[in-house]
Amino acid sequence: MRHAHVKQPLPRVGRLAGGLTLIALALPLLPAAQANDPIVIATASPTGVYHLTGQSICRLLEVRCQARPSQGSEANLRAVRAGDVPIALAQSDLQYYAVEGIEGFAGAGPDTSLRSLFSVHSEPFTLVVRRDAGIQGFDDLEQRAVNIGNPGSGQRATMMQLLAAKGWTLDDFALVNQLPAEQQSLELCHGNIDAMVYTVGHPDLSIRQAIDLCDAAIVGVEGPYVDALLEDAPYYTLAEIPAGVYSRDQPAVQTFGVRATLVASEASDPDEVYAVVSSVFENFKRFTSFHPAYSLLEPEGMIRDGLSAPLHEGALRYYRERGWIEDDDEEAEEAEEAEEAAAPES
Template sequence: MHIAIRLLIACLLVPLAFTSRPAFADTPLVIGTANPVGVYHVAGRAICRIVDFPCTTQPSAGSSANLEAIRQGELLVALAQSDLQYHAVKGSESFAGIGPDDKLRAVFSLHSEPFTLVVRRDAGIRDFEDLVHHAVNIGNPGSGQRSTMLQLMKTRGWSKDDFTLVNELPANQQSIELCHGNIDAMVYAVGHPNASVAQAIRLCDAAMVDLRGNAIDRLIEQNPYFTHAWIAGGLYGVDQPAVRTFGVKATLVASEDADPELIYRLVAGVFDYFPRFKASHPALGLLTPQGMVQEGLTAPLHEGALRYYREQGWIEDTRLAKATEETTMEESATDETLAK
């Protein structure tokens, strides 16, 4: 009799267990990354290995492509440069034609991405100004480095016509083209050390060049998401000097439509096992929770991430109130402009 009662109770509880199961428990979360040779893909895979739900990564053309995929509902979570996150939220630069993405949400920022100029030593390129009249790879359409390079060219007053050749190759092809002598220089916004940069330096005696001067200073002054940056010496051999440049932050972003519980558990997985996450790549080794919550984020925080940060005492409601107030003021200003 007792066995029959226990069986009856178990049968009654089974449907309840299935109805309480999160909707995302059986469908893998897909995180948009970038080219497999970059740190984005490593970071995305590290996140998927650490969370407690099905998760996979999807290589892509880069930050712009990821942000467009989130806007179109093709991805819920992806990585993107902080400058492109800013432009997607504001509807500026390459996003001017489609306008602001009001549903884009920030989750956290990651490593710094110094804008890196790698040149053939025999090309005679000693600094940024020497790039004129050389063959340059500016990055494939949809990539963050291409967007940054075009912005830097605009600040300097250059167009593609100022170069003998402009290639738009993806990151996993540019170092080979450099070694074959088909291009003199390549640019890459990436965390270091990086396999593509290492390949160019090791196989064809390439070198990284400082990026500084008036054009760089103006770019940083005019854009809040850029900062002065440097690449530590010795990352690509004992004789490699430190390099001065500028850069952005890698950020994890999500659609407002992403399940708050899913984002909460993603964030909890990363920070509950933080040393393990940071050990997945040297570029992630200097991360701190405070920096990841505060730096490089323009979009409002996703509800699930905000819940975790509040529980940890890492963020105050005043920040959210300020962001909401600024958004309301911008909307009011737009309404007044339209009314005139």
């Protein structure tokens, strides 16, 4: 088992108790302030599904909870590692990078304190274009003006991976914008960019805005470079944006994607993590009603799919109570991880 609860001996009363009383009198507001602190969940753009997911989880909790907008997955993972937030949402690929200490996390090294709670919805990599730009697929983006996402966002990180698989760099675009999700649709409508990319669950407010206001379209992202990316990266999967999500004439769109995941630090309060996890699964039908992207979720997949970091102690406690994870499962997983760590690099 990864965590063990050790029962501490009770302190002797007397002078110790008197000393604690004096400390409590000297700091009368500290316990109350701590008790009133909300559980904070870092999300992403206020208009995206991540923020709605954080808000949805908070609606289920019986204690104070705050869904806090952020710059996105990479920024969230850094904030969790630094102890700035206890819980956050992050793309499954970025979670993997943080655990391994690669890509944008190479300088910081592997985050051995990162823990998973569960995964949420699928997030297709979505390419939205102006219809008058003549863009039929990703290949047509060469020498076009493209918004790749703000630094620290998940879509920017995924875009850079896709460019590397295709053999492109940012120099292959005529113009590169780095706007956050809530600003890119208007930039597209104003004609300042030809295309924007977004890794997000559907339907999404920002994409709907682009389609409704300036007759934008979603086009597929397919090709040998996508196949190569999927073969090399276990956190990516083929994905489909269903037909008719944004308009009657919108066809099904083939692309690839990741999963949204909820993560925490190993140091995050196990009782708070337990409260978050139990609130979602004890009110599962209500949770899945909050957004169409959650409609296909099943608990069995949520506690395994897209999770590179070990499960948090608070999450494990709940899953064991439900009988979803046995101690033997954890011991086998730990043995496999130890074996992989000990194996010589090829």
